[in-house]
Amino acid sequence: MNSQTPLISINNVVKHFDISGGFLDQLTFKGGSFKLEKTTVKAVNDVSLFVDKGETLSVVGESGCGKSTLARVILGLYPPNSGEIMYDGERIDHLNHEQWLPYRRKMQMIFQDPYASLNPRKTVRQTLEEPLLFHNPKMTGSQAREKVAQVMEQVGVDPAWISRYPHEFSGGQRQRISIARALILDPQFIVADEPVSALDVSIQAQILNLLMELRQKMDLTYLFITHDLSVVQHISNRVAVLYLGTLCELASAHDLFHSPKHPYTRALLSAIPKVGEKKPKHIRLKGEVPTPVHLPTGCVFHGRCVYADDRCIKEVPRLMKLDNGGFVACHGIEEGRSMQ
């Protein structure tokens, strides 16, 4: 950790969703008496991390591991059950709607599906002008138009298309418009939730190049959420690996891809198909991903880990700092257990 204040830091954030439904759904018969039982999805469990100014932190994990929930909690779209979220040293998670506003314009989000995230009944101008005029009520029409044209140019969409509707654009173009919408307020921090997963490879490369270029030009900080590990390796400074809502490992992209520590990270990395590699030598995990409704005891990964022992089943591993600046939560590594 360096001395400057991280742009975003979250401490022990927990987010559970109550899915138990109404009174009758909660009613269960157990041991001769009726009881009310709540069912909760434990989406994010005690996650702490920070994002430095100007860096790209990627959050990776398989579907259902809580990546997107974590992002939405950071942006204040879901209130956390506990824990705190700091933006540039200020605590923001307990703010009310009005107090949130100045932060909203500094933190923006790019969504996965450019077909669903743009309003089909709004032209590009309406989509881009709305946040601009909302946050800058004194802005004149011509100023707004100028700003919109400038941002469209930046993301590589011809400003002449300003009056078109989303259906007139291809997937890649739409994603550029989503990026323009995120950039229009000159944010500092951008959460990109699977921004290229819905796109074809050749278009994906165009968008990734654009995102990297914008980061440099506009001095942005990214939280990048994806399941695509080759994208992660390409664009991130540091990577956080989530499994069942729990942070397993956090390390610089170089360290993580060259010497992954956590058994889950290792299995995940070994499963990436690489172009030109004939025989896959991936690590097989045993069992299935448990549901976040019934979290395993101890280390959430113990049921699938070949190195797990009694301690892993009973005790939750703590995130510990490694010599190379990374963090890992694993009893095996802590004890120096042989895991080859």
Add this chain to the structure above:
Amino acid sequence: MSHLLEVRDLEVKFALRFGDITAIDGVSFTLDKGERLGLVGESGAGKSVTGFSIINLISKPGFISRGSIHFEGEKISEYSDSKMRRIRGNRISMIFQDPMMTLNPVFTIGFQMIETLRAHRKITKADARAIALEKLKKVHIPSPEQRLDQYPHEMSGGMRQRIIIAISLLADPAIIIADEPTTALDVTIQAEIMDLLQELCETDQMGLILITHDLGVVSQVTEKIAVMYAGKIIEFGPTEQVVHSPVHPYTIGLIGSIPGSMAPGEDLKQIPGMMPTLTDIPPGCAFNPRCELREDICTRETPVLEEKQNGIKAACHMR
């Protein structure tokens, strides 16, 4: 007729109000026993339509307008619907992309498997159940007997895709066509499913046509690759060669645009523009507006697929 499957000069058109559009334009390839072929391309390139047309699943307004498909020496492209049913799902099976959508949610796995078997041959329920069980074991499903009595919603995505593979194996097919079988799945599960498909091809001498947009997956599993662009095969050859020394500028661009092929942080190679829609394919080489090597001839004449180097065939004037 020594090949298991031979597709010759296949053309598939869709009759629309404003005229016919050509989805597949002169596609030819062969598949032998135990061979694994990858059909690669971006969305709209015609990969899936090629797969569907092999088992004649093209429904109106689409139709095969030219060319032939031979399977085990028989010209199946001319089969009637009822005759085709004896091939489809029996000798040639297909696996689809989304395991959440391909299983019927209101029937148990066992019911669906037994029903499939009994549609293809006269067999008692008990025998069918035994075969179903055997196939579930073959795709490494833990506690297969219990699974037979479960419903699809009780299983994870990876497990369902295994079940679908087991169903496609029920009649011991000679060929499996897998259309993006792992796109909806996580990487660790994708790796397991791909291992499984490869293992099945090796042990049972099954032919596999793997349709995907993921060059990484294809290069691990297949022996031959056909790269499709705007309805045509533009490069065809042994996987090793195509992946390491591609000939066609589109393939080169496609491989270059995969993150991981470059040093982290560096700009990815990008192919400018996007694939043309089938309604306005440019004259000459369909790739010419996006191509760096374009010359006059590319805008006039359509290149043919011809032998280039290392056993690679490519359709390009300039290489």
